[in-house]
Amino acid sequence: MTKKDVKMIEENVEYQLIEALQPIRYHVLATQIYHFFNEGIYDKLLESDHSVESLAKALNLDERKLLGFLRYLANEGIVEFIDEKVRLTHKCKQINEFRGWYTLMIGGYGRTYLQIGEKLKEGSGWAERDGRQVGVGSCQMSKFDAIPLARSLMSAIPNECNYLLDVGCGEGLFLIEFCRAFPHLKAWGVEPDKGGYLAATEAVRKAGLEERIILTNTSALGLLESPFKQEPDFLIVSYVLQEVLGQEGEAGVIKFLTGILERFPDIYIIVIEIEDLIENKKIMAHNMSLAFYNPYYLLHYFTNQRLEKQEFWERLFEGCQLEVKAKDFANINVDSTDLTVGYLLHRKQK
Ligand SMILES: C[S@@+](CC[C@H](N)C(=O)[O-])C[C@H]1O[C@@H](n2cnc3c(N)ncnc32)[C@H](O)[C@@H]1O
Structure with missing residues (x-):
């Protein structure tokens, strides 16, 4: 990419808007990862993959809300949908190692x-x-x-x-x-x-x-x-x-x-x-x-x-x-x- 191309991209309003929205994206993502751990959803999925219906039943959750929640997390690479079942991603398991930081900084503060x-x-x-x-x-x-x-x-x-x-x-x-x-x-x-x-x-x-x-x-x-x-x-x-x-x-x-x-x-x-x-x-x-x-x-x-x-x-x-x-x-x-x-x-x- 030439310097001119970089300048054109940087002057593009959509590019600037996306940059400006990154803190909001990560604020929401950190909060949802915390809920994912704290509501026991991660631990349930660690036992085995689940359909949204069986996961909702097992944890007594609202199935439609859970579906939206999991679709959101799938778009962020935290879970994936495979053959109608929800599965934890490798990235999610790695984040779980550091769950304490989410408990303290989001749950606590x-x-x-x-x-x-x-x-x-x-x-x-x-x-x-x-x-x-x-x-x-x-x-x-x-x-x-x-x-x-x-x-x-x-x-x-x-x-x-x-x-x-x-x-x-x-x-x-x-x-x-x-x-x-x-x-x-x-x-x-x-x-x-x-x-x-x-x-x-x-x-x-x-x-x-x-x-x-x-x-x-x-x-x-x-x-x-x-x-x-x-x-x-x-x-x-x-x-x-x-x-x-x-x-x-x-x-x-x-x-x-x-x-x-x-x-x-x-x-x-x-x-x-x-x-x-x-x-x-x-x-x-x-x-x-x-x-x-x-x-x-x-x-x-x-x-x-x-x-x-x-x-x-x-x-x-x-x-x-x-x-x-x-x-x-x-x-x-x-x-x-x-x-x-x-x-x-x-x-x-x-
Ligand atoms: C950051 S946590 C540390 C917990 C643990 N010691 C650790 O290292 O993980 C601070 C702890 O101190 C407690 N705490 C707050 N005020 C205190 C006080 N006046 N005397 C004793 N403990 C206090 C809090 O309730 C909290 O559990």
């Missing part, structure tokens, strides 16, 4: 994004989110980043770990994964969101780990005020200090960490956080930053959560008399931005 206009106004308060889907989605994602990172930090703990405390445990996946990996381990999950707590209760029951995992429906600071007999030897707070920081300020995070140390002076603490570098042009030019971190950063400004930089956390840990025993980042094969950082902390020896 889809509503938040739509409220941003009204919540920009002075004194308008915080946008809503779906706490259950935030906890569930975050846990689904953590298989790729936070759980391997926590495992690697845990391996730097010199003592044997016998009792895990996971504060802000969401759907409880850390508790389940760690109990499966270490058969002697007992664990305790704390989750303030009722939906997240119920999801964790169900996940622990399904995993058959009720004997080894207990769950409490309270917040980080609420936990310190409640009487309990458990003696955890390591604590995980994964993407949770950012929540406490937004809700209770720096004083609240300090109160939580120092309260934990008073109660359990020898405990090891694993903190996982995402560093806020939204203003860093070089980092934000990375495709992973544009695909995930940019929209992720955005929602934090509207939902009473506060992401911070590594220096902030390291200064705060220092002030709590916590020593950084190890520091690591998410697996580079999953995310090469180094924006997801993990710390292993222990009380400073006097």
